Amino acid sequence: MPPPVLQIRGYSLDYATPAGPVHALADIDVEIAAGEVLGLVGESGSGKTSLAWAIMRHLAGNAREPRGSIRLGADELTTIDVAALSRIRGRRIGMVFQDPSTSLNPTLTLGEQLLEALVLHRGLDRDAASREGEAMLARVGIREPAAMMRRYPHEASGGEKQRIVIATAFACRPELVIFDEPTTALDVITARQILDLFAELQAETRTASLYISHDLALVSRVAHRVAVIHRGRIVETGPVDEVFARPRHDYTRALLAAVPRAEQRLVGTVPGRGAPLVAITDVTVRYGRPSLVADLLRRSRKQTIGSRNVTLSVQPGEILGIVGESGSGKSTLARALTGLAGFEGEIRFDGRRIGGPADMDRDYRRDVQIVFQHPDSSLNPRHRVREILARPLQLYGDPEGRPLERAVADLLAEVQLPASHAARYPHQLSGGEKQRVAIARAFASRPRLVICDEVTSSLDVSVQAAVVRLLVDLQMRTGASAIFISHDINLVRQIAHRIAVMSRGELVETIDAEALAASGPRHPYTAALIAAVPTIRSVGATP
Numbered sequence: 001m002p003p004p005v006l007q008i009r010g011y012s013l014d015y016a017t018p019a020g021p022v023h024a025l026a027d028i029d030v031e032i033a034a035g036e037v038l039g040l041v042g043e044s045g046s047g048k049t050s051l052a053w054a055i056m057r058h059l060a061g062n063a064r065e066p067r068g069s070i071r072l073g074a075d076e077l078t079t080i081d082v083a084a085l086s087r088i089r090g091r092r093i094g095m096v097f098q099d100p101s102t103s104l105n106p107t108l109t110l111g112e113q114l115l116e117a118l119v120l121h122r123g124l125d126r127d128a129a130s131r132e133g134e135a136m137l138a139r140v141g142i143r144e145p146a147a148m149m150r151r152y153p154h155e156a157s158g159g160e161k162q163r164i165v166i167a168t169a170f171a172c173r174p175e176l177v178i179f180d181e182p183t184t185a186l187d188v189i190t191a192r193q194i195l196d197l198f199a200e201l202q203a204e205t206r207t208a209s210l211y212i213s214h215d216l217a218l219v220s221r222v223a224h225r226v227a228v229i230h231r232g233r234i235v236e237t238g239p240v241d242e243v244f245a246r247p248r249h250d251y252t253r254a255l256l257a258a259v260p261r262a263e264q265r266l267v268g269t270v271p272g273r274g275a276p277l278v279a280i281t282d283v284t285v286r287y288g289r290p291s292l293v294a295d296l297l298r299r300s301r302k303q304t305i306g307s308r309n310v311t312l313s314v315q316p317g318e319i320l321g322i323v324g325e326s327g328s329g330k331s332t333l334a335r336a337l338t339g340l341a342g343f344e345g346e347i348r349f350d351g352r353r354i355g356g357p358a359d360m361d362r363d364y365r366r367d368v369q370i371v372f373q374h375p376d377s378s379l380n381p382r383h384r385v386r387e388i389l390a391r392p393l394q395l396y397g398d399p400e401g402r403p404l405e406r407a408v409a410d411l412l413a414e415v416q417l418p419a420s421h422a423a424r425y426p427h428q429l430s431g432g433e434k435q436r437v438a439i440a441r442a443f444a445s446r447p448r449l450v451i452c453d454e455v456t457s458s459l460d461v462s463v464q465a466a467v468v469r470l471l472v473d474l475q476m477r478t479g480a481s482a483i484f485i486s487h488d489i490n491l492v493r494q495i496a497h498r499i500a501v502m503s504r505g506e507l508v509e510t511i512d513a514e515a516l517a518a519s520g521p522r523h524p525y526t527a528a529l530i531a532a533v534p535t536i537r538s539v540g541a542t543p
Protein backbone atom coordinates (compact mmCIF):
# COMPACT_ATOMS: atom_id res chain seq x y z
CA MET A 1 0.00 0.00 0.00
CA PRO A 2 1.32 3.49 -0.85
CA PRO A 3 1.90 5.81 2.13
CA PRO A 4 -0.93 8.21 2.98
CA VAL A 5 -0.82 11.72 1.57
CA LEU A 6 -1.65 13.17 5.00
CA GLN A 7 -0.78 11.42 8.25
CA ILE A 8 -1.46 12.91 11.68
CA ARG A 9 -0.35 11.01 14.76
CA GLY A 10 -0.92 11.93 18.43
CA TYR A 11 -1.28 15.62 17.61
CA SER A 12 -2.35 18.09 20.32
CA LEU A 13 -2.90 21.84 20.14
CA ASP A 14 -3.27 24.28 23.04
CA TYR A 15 -3.71 28.04 23.28
CA ALA A 16 -1.94 29.92 26.06
CA THR A 17 -4.26 32.36 27.90
CA PRO A 18 -3.95 34.35 31.15
CA ALA A 19 -6.29 31.80 32.75
CA GLY A 20 -4.14 28.89 31.64
CA PRO A 21 -3.95 26.69 28.54
CA VAL A 22 -7.07 26.04 26.48
CA HIS A 23 -6.97 22.56 24.95
CA ALA A 24 -8.22 22.81 21.35
CA LEU A 25 -7.08 19.39 20.05
CA ALA A 26 -5.94 16.27 21.90
CA ASP A 27 -4.19 13.16 20.54
CA ILE A 28 -5.56 13.43 16.99
CA ASP A 29 -4.91 10.42 14.72
CA VAL A 30 -5.98 10.94 11.09
CA GLU A 31 -4.73 9.81 7.70
CA ILE A 32 -5.96 10.36 4.12
CA ALA A 33 -4.85 8.39 1.06
CA ALA A 34 -4.61 9.65 -2.52
CA GLY A 35 -8.05 9.81 -4.10
CA GLU A 36 -9.80 9.52 -0.73
CA VAL A 37 -12.26 11.94 0.88
CA LEU A 38 -12.26 11.99 4.67
CA GLY A 39 -15.23 13.78 6.22
CA LEU A 40 -14.61 15.54 9.52
CA VAL A 41 -17.85 16.22 11.41
CA GLY A 42 -18.71 17.82 14.73
CA GLU A 43 -20.59 20.77 16.15
CA SER A 44 -19.27 24.32 16.45
CA GLY A 45 -16.28 24.52 18.78
CA SER A 46 -15.42 20.83 18.41
CA GLY A 47 -12.02 21.57 16.85
CA LYS A 48 -12.72 20.99 13.14
CA THR A 49 -11.36 24.29 11.87
CA SER A 50 -8.49 24.26 14.40
CA LEU A 51 -7.28 21.05 12.80
CA ALA A 52 -7.49 22.61 9.33
CA TRP A 53 -5.43 25.59 10.45
CA ALA A 54 -2.87 23.29 12.08
CA ILE A 55 -2.41 21.41 8.80
CA MET A 56 -2.08 24.70 6.89
CA ARG A 57 0.34 25.98 9.58
CA HIS A 58 -1.77 29.09 10.05
CA LEU A 59 -1.67 29.27 13.85
CA ALA A 60 -2.06 32.17 16.26
CA GLY A 61 0.93 33.47 18.18
CA ASN A 62 -0.32 31.91 21.43
CA ALA A 63 -0.71 28.44 19.88
CA ARG A 64 1.30 25.64 21.47
CA GLU A 65 1.88 22.14 20.04
CA PRO A 66 2.92 19.99 23.00
CA ARG A 67 3.18 16.75 21.03
CA GLY A 68 2.35 14.92 17.84
CA SER A 69 3.17 14.85 14.15
CA ILE A 70 1.56 16.18 10.95
CA ARG A 71 3.15 14.73 7.81
CA LEU A 72 2.42 15.65 4.19
CA GLY A 73 4.04 12.83 2.25
CA ALA A 74 7.57 12.66 3.60
CA ASP A 75 7.60 16.20 5.06
CA GLU A 76 6.97 16.93 8.74
CA LEU A 77 4.88 20.11 8.82
CA THR A 78 5.19 20.91 12.52
CA THR A 79 8.93 21.65 12.13
CA ILE A 80 9.02 23.02 8.57
CA ASP A 81 10.68 26.39 7.97
CA VAL A 82 8.92 29.43 6.53
CA ALA A 83 10.54 29.20 3.09
CA ALA A 84 9.53 25.58 2.64
CA LEU A 85 6.05 26.32 3.95
CA SER A 86 5.51 29.02 1.30
CA ARG A 87 6.24 26.41 -1.37
CA ILE A 88 3.70 23.99 0.13
CA ARG A 89 0.69 26.28 0.62
CA GLY A 90 -1.30 26.52 -2.55
CA ARG A 91 1.01 24.21 -4.49
CA ARG A 92 0.81 21.03 -2.43
CA ILE A 93 -2.08 21.96 -0.10
CA GLY A 94 -5.13 23.85 -1.31
CA MET A 95 -7.95 25.19 0.82
CA VAL A 96 -11.55 26.15 0.05
CA PHE A 97 -13.21 28.25 2.74
CA GLN A 98 -16.82 28.57 3.85
CA ASP A 99 -17.30 32.06 2.44
CA PRO A 100 -15.53 32.57 -0.91
CA SER A 101 -15.63 36.34 -0.41
CA THR A 102 -13.01 36.00 2.33
CA SER A 103 -10.69 34.14 -0.07
CA LEU A 104 -10.82 36.67 -2.89
CA ASN A 105 -9.17 40.09 -3.00
CA PRO A 106 -11.92 42.64 -3.77
CA THR A 107 -9.42 44.99 -5.48
CA LEU A 108 -8.21 42.48 -8.10
CA THR A 109 -10.09 40.87 -10.97
CA LEU A 110 -10.90 37.21 -10.64
CA GLY A 111 -8.58 36.46 -13.55
CA GLU A 112 -5.61 38.21 -11.91
CA GLN A 113 -6.07 36.14 -8.78
CA LEU A 114 -6.29 32.87 -10.71
CA LEU A 115 -3.29 33.78 -12.87
CA GLU A 116 -1.24 34.70 -9.79
CA ALA A 117 -1.74 31.20 -8.37
CA LEU A 118 -0.87 29.49 -11.65
CA VAL A 119 2.25 31.58 -12.22
CA LEU A 120 3.47 31.20 -8.63
CA HIS A 121 2.69 27.54 -8.01
CA ARG A 122 2.98 25.97 -11.46
CA GLY A 123 5.61 28.22 -13.00
CA LEU A 124 3.53 29.12 -16.07
CA ASP A 125 4.07 32.36 -18.00
CA ARG A 126 1.11 34.74 -18.16
CA ASP A 127 -0.08 33.61 -21.59
CA ALA A 128 -0.04 29.95 -20.62
CA ALA A 129 -1.61 30.76 -17.25
CA SER A 130 -4.37 32.72 -18.98
CA ARG A 131 -5.19 29.79 -21.28
CA GLU A 132 -5.07 27.34 -18.38
CA GLY A 133 -7.22 29.66 -16.22
CA GLU A 134 -9.94 29.97 -18.84
CA ALA A 135 -9.93 26.22 -19.40
CA MET A 136 -10.23 25.58 -15.67
CA LEU A 137 -13.11 28.04 -15.30
CA ALA A 138 -14.90 26.29 -18.16
CA ARG A 139 -14.24 22.98 -16.42
CA VAL A 140 -15.95 24.15 -13.23
CA GLY A 141 -19.05 25.28 -15.11
CA ILE A 142 -18.43 29.01 -15.68
CA ARG A 143 -20.32 29.78 -18.88
CA GLU A 144 -18.19 32.66 -20.21
CA PRO A 145 -14.70 32.11 -18.74
CA ALA A 146 -13.00 34.99 -20.56
CA ALA A 147 -15.63 37.48 -19.38
CA MET A 148 -15.50 36.10 -15.84
CA MET A 149 -11.73 36.58 -15.76
CA ARG A 150 -12.31 40.33 -16.25
CA ARG A 151 -14.83 40.65 -13.41
CA TYR A 152 -14.21 41.66 -9.81
CA PRO A 153 -15.48 39.47 -6.95
CA HIS A 154 -18.49 41.70 -6.24
CA GLU A 155 -19.64 41.14 -9.84
CA ALA A 156 -20.00 37.38 -9.35
CA SER A 157 -22.64 35.41 -7.45
CA GLY A 158 -21.80 33.34 -4.38
CA GLY A 159 -21.91 30.13 -6.39
CA GLU A 160 -19.69 31.57 -9.13
CA LYS A 161 -17.14 32.78 -6.57
CA GLN A 162 -17.03 29.36 -4.92
CA ARG A 163 -16.51 27.70 -8.31
CA ILE A 164 -13.58 30.05 -8.96
CA VAL A 165 -12.02 29.29 -5.56
CA ILE A 166 -12.36 25.55 -6.26
CA ALA A 167 -10.91 26.04 -9.75
CA THR A 168 -7.91 27.86 -8.25
CA ALA A 169 -7.37 25.11 -5.66
CA PHE A 170 -7.47 22.24 -8.19
CA ALA A 171 -5.65 24.14 -10.96
CA CYS A 172 -2.46 24.06 -8.89
CA ARG A 173 -2.69 20.23 -8.82
CA PRO A 174 -2.23 19.87 -5.04
CA GLU A 175 -1.74 16.61 -3.18
CA LEU A 176 -4.28 17.62 -0.52
CA VAL A 177 -7.31 19.95 -0.58
CA ILE A 178 -9.07 21.03 2.61
CA PHE A 179 -12.72 22.03 2.29
CA ASP A 180 -14.00 23.97 5.32
CA GLU A 181 -17.82 24.12 5.16
CA PRO A 182 -17.68 25.11 1.44
CA THR A 183 -21.46 25.10 0.86
CA THR A 184 -22.81 26.56 4.12
CA ALA A 185 -23.17 30.05 2.63
CA LEU A 186 -24.94 28.74 -0.50
CA ASP A 187 -28.56 27.88 -1.23
CA VAL A 188 -29.50 24.23 -1.54
CA ILE A 189 -29.53 23.99 -5.36
CA THR A 190 -26.24 25.87 -5.79
CA ALA A 191 -24.73 23.75 -2.99
CA ARG A 192 -25.78 20.57 -4.80
CA GLN A 193 -24.10 21.82 -7.99
CA ILE A 194 -20.91 22.59 -6.06
CA LEU A 195 -20.95 19.11 -4.49
CA ASP A 196 -21.39 17.48 -7.90
CA LEU A 197 -18.47 19.54 -9.20
CA PHE A 198 -16.33 18.54 -6.24
CA ALA A 199 -17.09 14.85 -6.83
CA GLU A 200 -16.13 15.12 -10.51
CA LEU A 201 -12.84 16.92 -9.83
CA GLN A 202 -12.02 14.54 -7.01
CA ALA A 203 -12.50 11.53 -9.29
CA GLU A 204 -10.42 13.12 -12.07
CA THR A 205 -7.47 14.32 -10.00
CA ARG A 206 -7.29 11.62 -7.31
CA THR A 207 -6.42 14.36 -4.81
CA ALA A 208 -6.65 13.55 -1.11
CA SER A 209 -9.41 15.66 0.45
CA LEU A 210 -10.39 16.62 3.98
CA TYR A 211 -14.05 17.69 3.92
CA ILE A 212 -15.06 19.58 7.08
CA SER A 213 -18.75 20.07 7.81
CA HIS A 214 -21.40 19.99 10.53
CA ASP A 215 -23.87 18.58 7.97
CA LEU A 216 -23.82 14.80 8.37
CA ALA A 217 -26.18 14.19 5.46
CA LEU A 218 -23.91 16.15 3.16
CA VAL A 219 -20.79 14.35 4.35
CA SER A 220 -22.51 11.01 3.78
CA ARG A 221 -22.83 11.95 0.10
CA VAL A 222 -19.23 13.04 -0.56
CA ALA A 223 -16.93 11.15 1.82
CA HIS A 224 -15.48 7.64 1.81
CA ARG A 225 -14.60 7.68 5.51
CA VAL A 226 -15.68 9.91 8.36
CA ALA A 227 -14.04 11.07 11.58
CA VAL A 228 -16.29 12.43 14.34
CA ILE A 229 -14.66 15.08 16.54
CA HIS A 230 -15.99 16.19 19.92
CA ARG A 231 -14.30 18.68 22.25
CA GLY A 232 -11.02 18.36 20.42
CA ARG A 233 -10.89 14.56 20.32
CA ILE A 234 -11.70 12.08 17.55
CA VAL A 235 -14.35 9.86 19.14
CA GLU A 236 -15.15 7.65 16.15
CA THR A 237 -13.65 6.89 12.73
CA GLY A 238 -14.64 4.52 9.95
CA PRO A 239 -16.32 4.07 6.57
CA VAL A 240 -19.22 6.47 6.20
CA ASP A 241 -21.93 3.86 5.77
CA GLU A 242 -20.75 1.87 8.79
CA VAL A 243 -20.42 4.87 11.13
CA PHE A 244 -23.77 6.39 10.16
CA ALA A 245 -25.65 3.07 10.09
CA ARG A 246 -24.14 1.66 13.30
CA PRO A 247 -22.66 4.52 15.36
CA ARG A 248 -20.72 3.34 18.39
CA HIS A 249 -20.33 6.62 20.28
CA ASP A 250 -23.15 8.46 22.04
CA TYR A 251 -22.04 11.77 20.51
CA THR A 252 -22.29 10.36 16.98
CA ARG A 253 -25.76 9.04 17.76
CA ALA A 254 -26.79 12.48 19.05
CA LEU A 255 -25.54 14.17 15.88
CA LEU A 256 -27.42 11.71 13.69
CA ALA A 257 -30.60 12.18 15.71
CA ALA A 258 -30.43 15.95 15.08
CA VAL A 259 -30.39 15.63 11.26
CA PRO A 260 -33.67 17.11 9.90
CA ARG A 261 -35.97 14.46 8.47
CA ALA A 262 -39.10 15.54 6.63
CA GLU A 263 -41.12 12.65 8.04
CA GLN A 264 -40.50 13.78 11.64
CA ARG A 265 -43.23 16.39 11.97
CA LEU A 266 -42.93 18.79 14.92
CA VAL A 267 -46.36 20.41 14.49
CA GLY A 268 -49.91 19.14 14.26
CA THR A 269 -52.59 19.75 11.67
CA VAL A 270 -53.25 23.06 9.96
CA PRO A 271 -55.24 25.48 12.16
CA GLY A 272 -58.88 25.94 11.21
CA ARG A 273 -59.51 28.08 8.16
CA GLY A 274 -61.05 31.47 8.75
CA ALA A 275 -60.18 35.10 8.24
CA PRO A 276 -56.40 35.23 7.62
CA LEU A 277 -54.18 37.18 9.99
CA VAL A 278 -52.05 38.29 7.02
CA ALA A 279 -53.26 38.53 3.42
CA ILE A 280 -50.73 39.46 0.72
CA THR A 281 -52.18 40.35 -2.68
CA ASP A 282 -50.11 41.04 -5.82
CA VAL A 283 -47.16 42.32 -3.80
CA THR A 284 -44.14 43.35 -5.87
CA VAL A 285 -40.83 44.64 -4.50
CA ARG A 286 -38.36 46.40 -6.79
CA TYR A 287 -34.67 47.05 -6.10
CA GLY A 288 -32.09 49.05 -7.99
CA ARG A 289 -30.71 52.57 -8.14
CA PRO A 290 -30.81 54.86 -11.16
CA SER A 291 -27.57 55.41 -13.00
CA LEU A 292 -26.08 58.92 -12.91
CA VAL A 293 -26.66 59.34 -16.64
CA ALA A 294 -30.30 58.27 -16.33
CA ASP A 295 -30.75 60.74 -13.50
CA LEU A 296 -29.23 63.60 -15.50
CA LEU A 297 -31.33 62.81 -18.56
CA ARG A 298 -34.41 62.23 -16.37
CA ARG A 299 -35.00 58.88 -17.96
CA SER A 300 -36.81 56.02 -16.28
CA ARG A 301 -35.05 54.55 -13.31
CA LYS A 302 -33.27 51.23 -13.71
CA GLN A 303 -34.94 48.69 -11.42
CA THR A 304 -34.68 44.97 -10.78
CA ILE A 305 -37.45 42.78 -9.48
CA GLY A 306 -36.98 41.33 -6.00
CA SER A 307 -40.39 39.66 -5.91
CA ARG A 308 -43.44 40.16 -8.08
CA ASN A 309 -47.16 39.50 -8.01
CA VAL A 310 -46.91 37.39 -4.84
CA THR A 311 -50.28 36.43 -3.36
CA LEU A 312 -50.59 34.32 -0.20
CA SER A 313 -52.03 34.35 3.31
CA VAL A 314 -51.16 33.29 6.87
CA GLN A 315 -53.83 31.93 9.22
CA PRO A 316 -53.92 32.66 12.97
CA GLY A 317 -51.68 30.15 14.75
CA GLU A 318 -50.23 28.84 11.49
CA ILE A 319 -46.59 28.29 10.55
CA LEU A 320 -46.11 29.09 6.87
CA GLY A 321 -42.83 27.93 5.37
CA ILE A 322 -41.34 29.86 2.44
CA VAL A 323 -38.63 28.03 0.49
CA GLY A 324 -36.51 28.69 -2.57
CA GLU A 325 -32.92 29.18 -3.65
CA SER A 326 -30.92 32.41 -3.25
CA GLY A 327 -32.48 35.26 -5.19
CA SER A 328 -35.92 33.65 -5.25
CA GLY A 329 -37.49 36.55 -3.32
CA LYS A 330 -37.98 34.90 0.10
CA SER A 331 -36.13 37.47 2.19
CA THR A 332 -37.40 40.29 -0.02
CA LEU A 333 -40.94 39.39 1.00
CA ALA A 334 -39.90 39.44 4.66
CA ARG A 335 -38.39 42.90 4.18
CA ALA A 336 -41.67 44.12 2.70
CA LEU A 337 -43.70 42.73 5.62
CA THR A 338 -41.45 44.46 8.16
CA GLY A 339 -41.16 47.81 6.39
CA LEU A 340 -37.52 47.35 5.39
CA ALA A 341 -38.48 47.54 1.70
CA GLY A 342 -41.18 49.43 -0.12
CA PHE A 343 -43.65 47.48 -2.20
CA GLU A 344 -46.48 47.69 -4.68
CA GLY A 345 -49.74 45.85 -4.11
CA GLU A 346 -51.52 45.29 -0.84
CA ILE A 347 -50.85 43.72 2.53
CA ARG A 348 -53.75 43.29 4.98
CA PHE A 349 -52.98 42.61 8.63
CA ASP A 350 -56.00 41.49 10.63
CA GLY A 351 -58.22 43.18 8.05
CA ARG A 352 -56.32 46.47 8.08
CA ARG A 353 -54.78 47.64 4.80
CA ILE A 354 -51.01 48.24 4.82
CA GLY A 355 -50.00 50.15 1.69
CA GLY A 356 -46.34 50.65 2.61
CA PRO A 357 -43.90 51.33 5.47
CA ALA A 358 -45.72 54.59 6.31
CA ASP A 359 -48.78 52.56 7.35
CA MET A 360 -46.77 50.42 9.79
CA ASP A 361 -47.46 52.21 13.05
CA ARG A 362 -46.40 51.32 16.59
CA ASP A 363 -49.09 48.66 16.97
CA TYR A 364 -48.10 46.96 13.71
CA ARG A 365 -44.41 46.94 14.62
CA ARG A 366 -45.27 45.45 18.02
CA ASP A 367 -47.37 42.74 16.41
CA VAL A 368 -44.95 41.84 13.57
CA GLN A 369 -41.42 40.87 14.62
CA ILE A 370 -38.51 39.37 12.69
CA VAL A 371 -35.53 37.16 13.58
CA PHE A 372 -32.67 37.57 11.11
CA GLN A 373 -30.23 35.01 9.73
CA HIS A 374 -27.13 36.37 11.46
CA PRO A 375 -27.60 37.48 15.07
CA ASP A 376 -24.22 39.25 14.95
CA SER A 377 -25.71 41.78 12.53
CA SER A 378 -28.91 42.30 14.52
CA LEU A 379 -27.68 42.41 18.14
CA ASN A 380 -26.01 45.63 19.24
CA PRO A 381 -22.45 44.63 20.26
CA ARG A 382 -22.27 47.57 22.71
CA HIS A 383 -25.31 46.49 24.71
CA ARG A 384 -25.56 43.74 27.27
CA VAL A 385 -28.23 41.10 26.83
CA ARG A 386 -30.41 42.75 29.51
CA GLU A 387 -30.46 45.99 27.51
CA ILE A 388 -31.21 44.14 24.26
CA LEU A 389 -34.19 42.32 25.80
CA ALA A 390 -35.38 45.31 27.78
CA ARG A 391 -35.70 47.51 24.69
CA PRO A 392 -38.90 45.97 23.22
CA LEU A 393 -40.43 45.84 26.72
CA GLN A 394 -39.72 49.56 27.13
CA LEU A 395 -41.08 50.36 23.66
CA TYR A 396 -44.26 48.30 23.75
CA GLY A 397 -44.75 47.49 27.43
CA ASP A 398 -44.82 44.11 29.11
CA PRO A 399 -48.12 42.28 28.50
CA GLU A 400 -47.83 40.71 31.96
CA GLY A 401 -46.86 43.89 33.82
CA ARG A 402 -43.73 42.42 35.42
CA PRO A 403 -40.79 44.44 36.77
CA LEU A 404 -38.25 44.88 33.97
CA GLU A 405 -35.52 42.76 35.56
CA ARG A 406 -37.98 39.92 36.21
CA ALA A 407 -39.33 40.13 32.64
CA VAL A 408 -35.81 39.88 31.19
CA ALA A 409 -35.02 36.84 33.36
CA ASP A 410 -38.29 35.18 32.28
CA LEU A 411 -37.50 35.82 28.59
CA LEU A 412 -34.11 34.17 29.01
CA ALA A 413 -35.76 31.22 30.72
CA GLU A 414 -38.22 30.90 27.82
CA VAL A 415 -35.31 30.40 25.41
CA GLN A 416 -33.50 28.11 27.85
CA LEU A 417 -30.69 30.48 28.82
CA PRO A 418 -29.62 31.17 32.43
CA ALA A 419 -30.51 34.49 34.01
CA SER A 420 -26.78 35.23 34.40
CA HIS A 421 -26.53 35.70 30.62
CA ALA A 422 -28.30 39.05 31.08
CA ALA A 423 -24.94 40.56 32.09
CA ARG A 424 -23.10 39.32 29.00
CA TYR A 425 -22.35 41.05 25.71
CA PRO A 426 -23.17 39.29 22.40
CA HIS A 427 -19.50 38.47 21.71
CA GLN A 428 -19.46 36.44 24.94
CA LEU A 429 -22.13 34.07 23.61
CA SER A 430 -21.99 31.17 21.16
CA GLY A 431 -23.79 31.38 17.82
CA GLY A 432 -26.71 29.34 19.13
CA GLU A 433 -26.96 31.42 22.31
CA LYS A 434 -26.98 34.66 20.30
CA GLN A 435 -29.79 33.35 18.12
CA ARG A 436 -31.75 32.41 21.26
CA VAL A 437 -31.38 36.00 22.50
CA ALA A 438 -32.65 37.27 19.13
CA ILE A 439 -35.64 34.93 19.38
CA ALA A 440 -36.36 36.09 22.96
CA ARG A 441 -36.30 39.70 21.79
CA ALA A 442 -38.73 38.91 18.96
CA PHE A 443 -41.21 37.24 21.32
CA ALA A 444 -40.84 39.85 24.11
CA SER A 445 -43.78 41.99 22.94
CA ARG A 446 -45.94 38.88 22.43
CA PRO A 447 -46.29 39.54 18.70
CA ARG A 448 -49.03 38.04 16.57
CA LEU A 449 -46.67 37.26 13.66
CA VAL A 450 -42.99 36.27 13.88
CA ILE A 451 -40.90 36.09 10.71
CA CYS A 452 -37.85 33.80 10.90
CA ASP A 453 -35.47 34.51 8.01
CA GLU A 454 -32.94 31.65 7.59
CA VAL A 455 -32.44 31.62 11.37
CA THR A 456 -30.70 28.22 11.46
CA SER A 457 -28.57 28.31 8.29
CA SER A 458 -25.38 29.32 10.10
CA LEU A 459 -25.83 26.86 12.99
CA ASP A 460 -24.47 23.34 13.32
CA VAL A 461 -26.90 20.44 13.12
CA SER A 462 -27.39 19.85 16.86
CA VAL A 463 -27.83 23.55 17.68
CA GLN A 464 -30.14 23.92 14.68
CA ALA A 465 -32.38 21.13 15.96
CA ALA A 466 -32.58 22.73 19.42
CA VAL A 467 -33.38 26.19 18.01
CA VAL A 468 -36.10 24.80 15.71
CA ARG A 469 -37.78 22.95 18.59
CA LEU A 470 -37.56 26.11 20.70
CA LEU A 471 -39.25 28.17 17.98
CA VAL A 472 -42.05 25.65 17.55
CA ASP A 473 -42.56 25.47 21.31
CA LEU A 474 -42.74 29.27 21.65
CA GLN A 475 -45.09 29.55 18.69
CA MET A 476 -47.44 26.95 20.17
CA ARG A 477 -47.36 28.44 23.68
CA THR A 478 -47.92 32.02 22.57
CA GLY A 479 -50.33 31.26 19.71
CA ALA A 480 -48.41 33.52 17.34
CA SER A 481 -48.44 32.91 13.61
CA ALA A 482 -45.04 32.41 12.02
CA ILE A 483 -43.37 32.65 8.63
CA PHE A 484 -40.31 30.39 8.49
CA ILE A 485 -38.00 31.19 5.55
CA SER A 486 -35.35 28.68 4.49
CA HIS A 487 -33.72 27.08 1.46
CA ASP A 488 -33.85 23.68 3.23
CA ILE A 489 -37.25 22.27 2.30
CA ASN A 490 -36.75 19.15 4.46
CA LEU A 491 -36.33 21.33 7.54
CA VAL A 492 -39.40 23.38 6.61
CA ARG A 493 -41.45 20.22 6.10
CA GLN A 494 -40.82 19.34 9.75
CA ILE A 495 -42.30 22.50 11.20
CA ALA A 496 -44.65 24.15 8.68
CA HIS A 497 -48.36 23.63 8.23
CA ARG A 498 -48.20 24.94 4.66
CA ILE A 499 -45.26 25.59 2.33
CA ALA A 500 -44.97 28.39 -0.24
CA VAL A 501 -42.33 27.79 -2.92
CA MET A 502 -40.68 30.77 -4.63
CA SER A 503 -38.47 30.90 -7.71
CA ARG A 504 -37.01 33.98 -9.41
CA GLY A 505 -39.28 36.33 -7.53
CA GLU A 506 -42.49 34.45 -8.18
CA LEU A 507 -44.67 32.14 -6.11
CA VAL A 508 -44.80 28.83 -8.00
CA GLU A 509 -46.67 26.62 -5.54
CA THR A 510 -48.40 26.62 -2.15
CA ILE A 511 -49.08 23.21 -0.65
CA ASP A 512 -50.02 21.70 2.72
CA ALA A 513 -47.01 19.97 4.26
CA GLU A 514 -49.05 16.83 4.93
CA ALA A 515 -50.27 16.75 1.32
CA LEU A 516 -46.68 17.13 0.14
CA ALA A 517 -45.70 14.09 2.21
CA ALA A 518 -48.65 12.08 0.91
CA SER A 519 -48.70 12.91 -2.79
CA GLY A 520 -45.44 14.72 -3.51
CA PRO A 521 -44.87 18.11 -5.16
CA ARG A 522 -46.96 19.37 -8.03
CA HIS A 523 -44.40 21.79 -9.45
CA PRO A 524 -41.07 20.57 -10.92
CA TYR A 525 -39.15 23.31 -9.09
CA THR A 526 -40.43 22.02 -5.75
CA ALA A 527 -39.28 18.54 -6.76
CA ALA A 528 -35.85 19.99 -7.64
CA LEU A 529 -35.57 21.60 -4.18
CA ILE A 530 -36.41 18.29 -2.48
CA ALA A 531 -33.93 16.37 -4.64
CA ALA A 532 -31.14 18.89 -3.93
CA VAL A 533 -31.31 18.49 -0.13
CA PRO A 534 -28.75 15.86 0.95
CA THR A 535 -29.98 12.95 3.03
CA ILE A 536 -28.07 10.25 4.87
CA ARG A 537 -27.22 7.76 2.13
CA SER A 538 -28.07 4.12 2.52
CA VAL A 539 -25.60 1.47 3.62
CA GLY A 540 -23.49 0.20 0.75
CA ALA A 541 -23.87 3.30 -1.43
CA THR A 542 -20.79 4.97 -2.87
CA PRO A 543 -20.13 8.72 -2.74
